[in-house]
Amino acid sequence: MASWVPVDPCSHFSLRNLPYGIFSTAANPTPRPGVAIGAHVLDLAALSSAGLFSGPLLSSQAQSFQQTTLNSFMALGRPAWMEARQSLQRLLAAGEGALRDNAELRERALVPMHDAAMHLPAAIGGYTDFYCSREHATNVGIMFRGKDNALQPNWLHLPVGYHGRASSVVVSGTPVRRPWGQVLRQAGHPPAFQPSSQLDFELEMGCLVGPGNELGSCLSVGSAADHIFGYVLVNDWSARDIQKWEYVPLGPFNSKNFATSISPWVVTPDALAPFECEAPPQDPPPLPYLQQPQGQRRNYDVRLEVAIQPGGGGGGGSDASETVVTRSNLRTLYWTLPQMMAHHTAGGCNLQPGDLIATGTLSCEGAQGAGCLLEATWNGSRAVQLSDGSERHYLLDGDTVIMRGYCQAEDGQRVGFGECRGMVLPAPALR
């Protein structure tokens, strides 16, 4: 599958992928939908204005591509998404001249990626974070409750989740300020208010919801997949010292709500379909409303990594190289996204287009399988070594955390998520 747009063999954005995002340029600062192809962004507002979405569904929905977010397009649902994908794959295919040979439109519509500023792909009305990696929940459980009580009693029966803060979801590249917060430095003593000294990343993935459901209705596990517009990488930044003190009994709050970063490109289920794989078996079997028919418990084989680049790298200046500190994969996720959505809506909660549903920290077995520093350093008790000779228990100011994820086909072509990156800025001056 080749395109007339040059695509590097290692590019995450081959013709099989075509992820959606929202971008702007210096020449046209209005955010608008685009699709990534190789090292370019294809401007969907320009294509749509030129009448190149001529299928039966999208020809009457041209305004969906003239928005500053993808929410309208997300709300259209699978048939419209499939039509868009077909149109785009045809326009970009090697040998197809409709766009390639229209120099004026091509110049306008095909923007070099380095000239594009990326924005949040959607207005995210609701952000829910789950806790669905068994390896992660087990590690955290052993750390705090010992091996015999590692998993809480409910964990194998339902996908545990909580509502996050949607307003502070930011797009990759946005720096993240180390938060101030209350921490308990010594048990039995009063807490202190100070910048977090245990700032962590959490390697997660998330889906963005397409069509939602009405309040009072629910999604079955079988129908939930059709409500997933696509997937992104998620860094659920976490302040462990704040979290430990605040989270009883209502869950994490200020330890999380200062920022959550997502990758700008939304990879669609159609692009990921070839990389489906069996999800882990579930024992005990879940209750019927969470059961997926035999052979239909599917994850995707997404190779994930987290790198730390010290010293403000990526912002220009220092070129300290990165160290990969985590290698993980979506494939071992215990509760699948459709199960999370079925559970989320089981009581009637309404999902809406653009909602973000994250998996929770994705840890795997193996030396580098820890999806966060809490696990990698075993609650701060041992250090992670970086290639510049320094070590980390938790993140330092100036560190850039870079998450990457991709699927690799047998021919080597990739369907990838690009990067989700963020640099840690020092805490604000004394409050």
Next chain:
Amino acid sequence: MASWVPVDPCSHFSLRNLPYGIFSTAANPTPRPGVAIGAHVLDLAALSSAGLFSGPLLSSQAQSFQQTTLNSFMALGRPAWMEARQSLQRLLAAGEGALRDNAELRERALVPMHDAAMHLPAAIGGYTDFYCSREHATNVGIMFRGKDNALQPNWLHLPVGYHGRASSVVVSGTPVRRPWGQVLRQAGHPPAFQPSSQLDFELEMGCLVGPGNELGSCLSVGSAADHIFGYVLVNDWSARDIQKWEYVPLGPFNSKNFATSISPWVVTPDALAPFECEAPPQDPPPLPYLQQPQGQRRNYDVRLEVAIQPGGGGGGGSDASETVVTRSNLRTLYWTLPQMMAHHTAGGCNLQPGDLIATGTLSCEGAQGAGCLLEATWNGSRAVQLSDGSERHYLLDGDTVIMRGYCQAEDGQRVGFGECRGMVLPAPALR
């Protein structure tokens, strides 16, 4: 303070109040801003179109009153709100003819309340629920941990809160479906999926945020008050059986996210100012970022009650009378709303216009001081008697929960919130 619009002496909506809401009528189904006065709604879109907001700030912001939510008006900030209040109090004052004597405009702009359908006052982007009544936290603590450990160690040091689900906030009058969910019927046995049998109300109040703060910045306790547009009654419906099983370790989720009801009229700080009262002393004194100067720890003296009306009353048909089951007051709230907002933003979390911040269940001392049935029935161990001879441990299908709140001036005039009501519908058929 009298108006040429008739105002019953017991009305919550005297000329001192002028709460804002969003309404529509059969004749004009477009939702638009209005103000309650006596038994009427004054149409602000109509007034604005007629040029009656002629002050220096609002004359250039006429579009704020031509919206389907109050978010734009909320974002304008206190000076604009004060100008609007002055204009409205003048237009409605006894002796003022500009509106009274303009028969055509008056007919159009003054809508009988019973002809108005009320909508959510704002597009609520973020909903945060706190847990700030000491009486409530103490009761719940004694119930589950005994008298000696009633308050968790963090409770006196920070306003404990969690992120709620904004998409399922509904306006008073919207029926609420009993949720299905996972419950643990017997410890050590597998959970069951069933309609909640412990459906509860939580009597709360909340504020709607006016101007927000940028991500990475914070609000001081001193500045937070200027970011409060106004207050509403909140019923944080809760499924106790679902909550008990799901909430460890990340907090309540499906036990809350099926519905939260708010009253349609937003009562402003200016209307409430005469009813300020001292908030309870805080011992230990909080950390500096949460401290309010001596004499500036203020709540409002809002008399609150909850009534249960069995058998589908309010929806027409049965006229079973209500029973007041709770009498409480906002005045005993331990952490004030400005403290909650300072804490919420302490790590840099951004608030946005229209966000809802709720107090948590407002319980008081006294025989009827319990702000929810969990407390009133002491975890279901004793019944609440209703005037029709029936009793309740938790809510039954067909019950309507009615919350009311008002402040009373020395001359008997009221500044009130009206009602927040919702009827319990049976759970949906088997899922």
